[in-house]
Amino acid sequence: MxxxxxxxxxxxxxxxxxxxxxxxxxxxxxxxxxxxxxxxxxxxxxxxxxxxxxxxFFAWNQVLSQTKIWTGFGNSVFRTVVGTLLTLVAMSLCAYPLSRKYLPHRSFYTMIILFTMFFGGGIIPTYLLMKWLHLMNSVWVYVVPGLVPTFSMLVLRNFFMGIPTELEESAKIDGANDIRILFSIILPLSKPVLATLALWTAVGHWNSWFDAVLYITDQNKQVLQFFLREIVITNTDAETFGRTVVGNLKYAPAIKAATIMFAALPILIIYPFLQKYFVKGTMIGSLKG
Incomplete structure (x- = not known):
């Protein structure tokens, strides 16, 4: 027509x-x-x-020559890589049993986990909890508290529910246990949604800075976004660069922009490799309730 x-x-x-x-x-x-x-x-x-x-290129030379920028970059890479891998493993171990109808009280466990998505203890109780867990001033405080994000886990659970149970039954007949089924059958079939959740988690870890302000006092354990905040918002480092090199702040705008670009480039480089899975994983993981 x-x-x-x-x-x-x-x-x-x-x-x-x-x-x-x-x-x-x-x-x-x-x-x-x-x-x-x-x-x-x-x-x-x-x-x-x-x-x-x-x-x-003076601003880039100044940014790339700063030791603490590279220290923050290394801590951010550690947080992003380790945090994303552990989160995917933890979410898979949580989502798989919740996706099986034969799990006793499955709805009850799901509601308890869903409750944490809407209600939290707040900053002060969380701070005290991190202190009691001896995570203060530790790089693991970046990873452990958000190990299983509720929304992402539910998306993964919904995806697992869409995988035919006949595959699981056939594997059990051949003698495979639940762990073997999860890692040998379920996860290989879940690459699109895992890539999508990995991207969500990695971007969240890479952009986070507030927990570094709350729980970290050692400058050697701060992440890149913390130093980016210092440069862009408080002007501390930009003033230091300017006064050290030229005696004024004339390079401050360029240094701020170079630091922002330096912090954004890793995610911009990684995203094209995961983009083909992004839409497919999101749509499939959100259909089944």
Whole structure:
């Protein structure tokens, strides 16, 4: 059938809306990248920055030469990699039994876990709990408290419920136990949703900084986002860079932009490799209740 005028208008509005959304998404990234590579006068210029008119790598050299930036980067990598792997294992061990109808009181256990999604103890009780668990000033405080995110675990549980039980029954006939079934059959079939949840978890770990402010006092255990906050919001490090090198703050805008780019690049590099699983894993994991 030939499209009607209304359909053409709708398509035009849809394309225009998506184009504006893409521009609004891409421009901040281009702006920060341009400022980070610009000279002090160009970085301080008011207006749009789509590309650097005067290229200057001084800000990047300063950021990459800072020891604490690399220390924070290493701690963030440790937190992201170890935290994501342990979270996927813990979620799988929790979601698999909850997805099986023969588990006694399955609905009761699910409701208890779901309760934690809406109600929490608050900052002070959580702080005291971390202190009693001896996690204060430890890198494991980044990983242990959020080991099983409720929403992600429920998405994984729903995905497991969609896997035919005949596969599990056949494996049990061949003598496989539940652990073998989980790691040899269920998880290999769950790559799309696992990749999606891994991306969610990794981005959450990489962007987190508030727990570092609450529980960590040792600068050698701080994450990159903590130092990024110090540079962008409090200006502490930007002032230090500027006064040390040129005696004023003229490089502060470029240093802030370079630090933001340095913190964002790892996720931007990883995302394309997981993007093909993203939509498929989210949709499949959210269909079954």
């Amino acid at each position: 030939k499209p009607t005028i209304g359909e053409h208008v709708f398509q035009a509005i849809l394309v225009l809306s998506i184009s504006l959304l893409c521009i609004a998404t891409i421009y901040p990234f281009l702006h920060i990248a341009s400022v980070s590579l610009s000279s002090p006068s160009e970085a301080s210029r008011f207006g749009f920055h789509l590309y650097p008119r005067e290229i200057d």
